[in-house]
Structure formats: C-alpha cells, structure tokens
Amino acid sequence: MTSKILAVDTATENCSVALKVGDETIARCEIAPREHTTKILPMVDSVLAEAGLTLNQLDALAFGRGPGSFTGVRIGIGIAQGLAFGANLPMVGVSTLAAMAQQAYRRHQADHVLATIDARMNEIYAGGFQRLDNGDWTTVVEEAVLPPALFNPQLANASWFTAGTGWQAYPDLISQLHLETTDSGVLYPEAEDMLILAYHALAxxxxxxxxxxSPVYLRDTVAWKKLPGRE
Incomplete structure (x- = not known):
C-alpha cells in the first residue's frame, strides 16, 4: 500500500504542504493570502528535506482540488501537476470541504461534519460528511455552491460539528439548520488532513x-466569465 504521499493545498487563504512517510507526518502551514506562489514550493522543499527524500522517491502526490478560490485552486493544481510531471507521480484530488471534516475529527473526534467556505458573491460552498469505521469519509450532503439561505439539508443525525469560513461570514446559517451544532474551530483546509483522504482514494x-x-470549482462558469477578456 502507498506509504509516501505528498499533499499540497492553496485553495483558500491557507497555504499548506504535508508529507506522509509510513506513520510519520511532516507538515507546513501558513495563512498567506495572495502569497501562495511564493510560499508553496519552499514548503515542499522543506518537508522533503526534513524527511530526507526526493520527489522521485514518493508514491503519489495529492492536491486540494477545491472548492475554493478560483485562483487558489488553479495555483495549487498547476504546481502539483508540475511536481508530478517531473517525478512521474500519480495524482489524486482531495475535496477541501472533506479535508476540513477530517481536521475536525483530528481535533475533536468529530464524525459528522458540515463544512462551508465563504464563496463570496453572497454564496457558500457547502457539504456534509460522515466518518466511516475505516477512517474514510462518505458524503451525506453533496457539495454545492448556493446562497446561504438555501442551505438547509435534511439530516437524520441531529448532532453535527461545523467547520469552515461560511459560518462566520453568514452567522444566520446555524439557526436555520434546526440542528445541534458544535463549532470545531476549523476555518481552512490543511494538507495534513488531505493525506488520509488521499490514502483511501488511492486504495x-x-x-x-x-x-x-482536474479541479472542482463548483462555480467554474461564473469564475471563467470573470476572467479578463472572457464572456
């Protein structure tokens, strides 16, 4: 089974890299809006140096596939592809929303998580996840981009942890759910939490x-239209 996985993520304001070698995880993480292009490769070099490995010695490369900032997702996948091409590594995309669910589990043993990201333009990216006995996650609320007022999933389990920036950006989200919720304190995805998800995806x-x-924008048509010269 794959044991040496590098994960990179720049889909949100957070910039992070993590390396799994057997049971050891080496991680770097920094909130660095608009600095991802200058931060991410030095982070990659740093974790590889600490592990005493080169890219060619890895088994796979995971990346935050989105949703998130259109520019951030593009930066992340572009850098990840460049690294993978050079070392002939297989790649696996990991949901940024699911990664926040895993982070809530890492912090609080949360096994039911509703994750949201402020998508700007009066919308949120949202999804719901339940942890399985094998450590993987299943999606119970399909990932979507939508106005906050329309996010009201009908869920059998009444107790959920929340994660992500959408809850802070739209405080009324909590009251409209009619669920028992606990704030996990998780705001952004981290590459460290993408490793376990990548492990299962590879399996x-x-x-x-x-x-x-390929990335997952959820709102790719709108983002594309916002680019200069596009219609």
Missing part, C-alpha cells in the same frame, strides 16, 4: 496521471 484506484488531474 480505491482513483489516482490519475498528471495530465488528467
């Missing part, structure tokens, strides 16, 4: 060659 055979790695 399911979901790795792809670098040229086939």
């Amino acid at each position: 399911r055979g979901e790795a792809v060659d670098a040229e086939h790695a």
Whole structure:
C-alpha cells in the first residue's frame, strides 16, 4: 500500500504542504493570502528535506482540488501537476470541504461534519460528511455552491460539528439548520488532513496521471466569465 504521499493545498487563504512517510507526518502551514506562489514550493522543499527524500522517491502526490478560490485552486493544481510531471507521480484530488471534516475529527473526534467556505458573491460552498469505521469519509450532503439561505439539508443525525469560513461570514446559517451544532474551530483546509483522504482514494484506484488531474470549482462558469477578456 502507498506509504509516501505528498499533499499540497492553496485553495483558500491557507497555504499548506504535508508529507506522509509510513506513520510519520511532516507538515507546513501558513495563512498567506495572495502569497501562495511564493510560499508553496519552499514548503515542499522543506518537508522533503526534513524527511530526507526526493520527489522521485514518493508514491503519489495529492492536491486540494477545491472548492475554493478560483485562483487558489488553479495555483495549487498547476504546481502539483508540475511536481508530478517531473517525478512521474500519480495524482489524486482531495475535496477541501472533506479535508476540513477530517481536521475536525483530528481535533475533536468529530464524525459528522458540515463544512462551508465563504464563496463570496453572497454564496457558500457547502457539504456534509460522515466518518466511516475505516477512517474514510462518505458524503451525506453533496457539495454545492448556493446562497446561504438555501442551505438547509435534511439530516437524520441531529448532532453535527461545523467547520469552515461560511459560518462566520453568514452567522444566520446555524439557526436555520434546526440542528445541534458544535463549532470545531476549523476555518481552512490543511494538507495534513488531505493525506488520509488521499490514502483511501488511492486504495480505491482513483489516482490519475498528471495530465488528467482536474479541479472542482463548483462555480467554474461564473469564475471563467470573470476572467479578463472572457464572456
């Protein structure tokens, strides 16, 4: 089974890298809006140096596939593809929302998590996740981008942890759910939490060659139209 996985994520204001070597995890993380392009590669070099490894010695490369900032997601996948191409590594995309669920578990043993990210434009990215006995997660509320007022999933389990920036940006979200919720304190995804998700994805055979790695924008049409010269 794959044991040496590098994960990188720049999909939100947070910039993070993590390396799993057997049971050891080496991680770097920094809130650095608009500095991802200058921060991420030195972080990669740092974790590899600490582990005494080169890219060619790794088994796979995981990346935050989104949702998140259009620019941030593009930066992350572009850098990840460049690294994977150079070392001929398979790639696996990891949901940033699911990564926050895993982080809530790491911090609080949370096994039911509603994750949201402030998507700007009066919308949120949102999804709901339940932890399985094998340590993987299943999606119980499909990831979507929508106005906060429309996020009201019907859930059988009445007790949930919340994670992400959407809850702070739209405080009324909590009251409209009619659920028992606990704030996990998680605001942003971290590459460290993508490692376990990537491990399970790789076990399911979901790795792809670098040229086939793709982001998940959820709002890709709108983001595309916002680019200069696009309609």
